[in-house]
Amino acid sequence: MPDECGRTFDESLLSGYVDRALVQSEDQRVRIHLEDCATCRSLVEELQALRGVSMSTSFKAPEDLQWSERPRSTASRASFRVGWMLIAIWIVAIAGQVAWSAWQAPLPTAGEVLALAGVLGLVLLFVGVLLDRITASRTDRYKEVDK
Amino acid sequence: MHHVDVAAVSDTTGSAQSPAADAPDAAGASLDPREAVAERYGRIAYVLALHLTGRPEDARDIAQEAMLRLFRHASGLRDRENPRAWLLTTVRNLTRDLWRRQRVRSDGAIDPETIAGELLAGGSGPEETFERREVRARVWRAIALLPGGKREILVLRDFHDLSYAEIARVLGIPAGTVMSRLHAARTALRAALKEGMTRA
Numbered sequence: 012m013p014d015e016c017g018r019t020f021d022e023s024l025l026s027g028y029v030d031r032a033l034v035q036s037e038d039q040r041v042r043i044h045l046e047d048c049a050t051c052r053s054l055v056e057e058l059q060a061l062r063g064v065s066m067s068t069s070f071k072a073p074e075d076l077q078w079s080e081r082p083r084s085t086a087s088r089a090s091f092r093v094g095w096m097l098i099a100i101w102i103v104a105i106a107g108q109v110a111w112s113a114w115q116a117p118l119p120t121a122g123e124v125l126a127l128a129g130v131l132g133l134v135l136l137f138v139g140v141l142l143d144r145i146t147a148s149r150t151d152r153y154k155e156v157d158k
Numbered sequence: 159m160h161h162v163d164v165a166a167v168s169d170t171t172g173s174a175q176s177p178a179a180d181a182p183d184a185a186g187a188s189l190d191p192r193e194a195v196a197e198r199y200g201r202i203a204y205v206l207a208l209h210l211t212g213r214p215e216d217a218r219d220i221a222q223e224a225m226l227r228l229f230r231h232a233s234g235l236r237d238r239e240n241p242r243a244w245l246l247t248t249v250r251n252l253t254r255d256l257w258r259r260q261r262v263r264s265d266g267a268i269d270p271e272t273i274a275g276e277l278l279a280g281g282s283g284p285e286e287t288f289e290r291r292e293v294r295a296r297v298w299r300a301i302a303l304l305p306g307g308k309r310e311i312l313v314l315r316d317f318h319d320l321s322y323a324e325i326a327r328v329l330g331i332p333a334g335t336v337m338s339r340l341h342a343a344r345t346a347l348r349a350a351l352k353e354g355m356t357r358a
């Protein structure tokens with residue numbers, strides 16, 4: 012902005028004028044100057060045009076940019092915990108009962124050992140997946156949010 | 159689904175909405191009003207994060223985390239507190255956390271083509287001409303090439319339409335310096351566009 016335009020105020024007031032953010036006295040001062048200064052008037056028009064372009068822009072948003080919270084009240088959390096504890100106790104009791112029966116029974120045949128190994132393998136796979144899920148749920152920042 | 163906190167945000171939104179928020183959106187038309195509010199705020203967070211990081215995937219993560227925090231704090235926001243300014247402040251803080259973790263420079267230009275690629279066709283309506291789209295893309299490419307501080311204040315004022323007081327709050331600067339910083343950013347943008355036209 013050339014100094015010879017005769018402006019007696021800071022140039023940034025022109026932005027304030029564009030944004031209608033000036034107090035009345037400043038606004039009046041800028042307005043009077045703009046009546047006589049084609050250079051500043053042109054700058055103001057350009058700033059208004061740039062602002063208009065920015066304001067009329069829309070950006071894409073990712074498709075999964077939607078959130079809502081799950082209803083996890085204290086009661087539901089407590090019931091989940093108690094439920095999991097009961098299931099754990101039940102699994103230990105059943106496993107103990109099965110182990111005790113196996114101990115008391117006569118030696119198993121080769122076929123029974125194979126069947127038992129197969130079942131044990133499946134159980135171990137299940138436990139592995141379960142442990143992974145538990146770890147993932149503990150480190151998931153968005154576990155209480157549906158996306 | 160439960161949307162209590164989103165509704166709280168909706169109640170305190172007020173009339174000042176981002177232009178992006180008011181943009182026609184076919185998907186938003188069929189949404190529950192509270193989901194529409196969530197999507198609107200998500201977009202607001204995403205656009206600022208995109209212009210701070212320059213990377214859509216980082217912007218998405220930051221927007222998600224900011225929205226999650228907004229949901230959790232919505233009911234605790236003070237009556238006169240503007241949720242949009244609160245959200246954008248959170249986006250800014252999360253971006254700085256990310257930069258600290260990744261040890262990256264924070265004030266450089268970002269890829270203009272990434273930003274141009276994120277522009278929605280028909281920004282001001284379906285009848286928008288090719289020429290207007292080109293002008294818009296040229297302006298946003300030039301904004302992307304500005305230093306981070308200038309880019310940030312331009313996005314806050316000229317895209318999100320925040321008041322000077324809100325900008326001061328989001329940026330953590332005195333209200334009296336907003337006008338001069340904004341003007342410096344606008345004149346830098348104007349110069350960059352003129353330079354681009356001269357080169358072309």
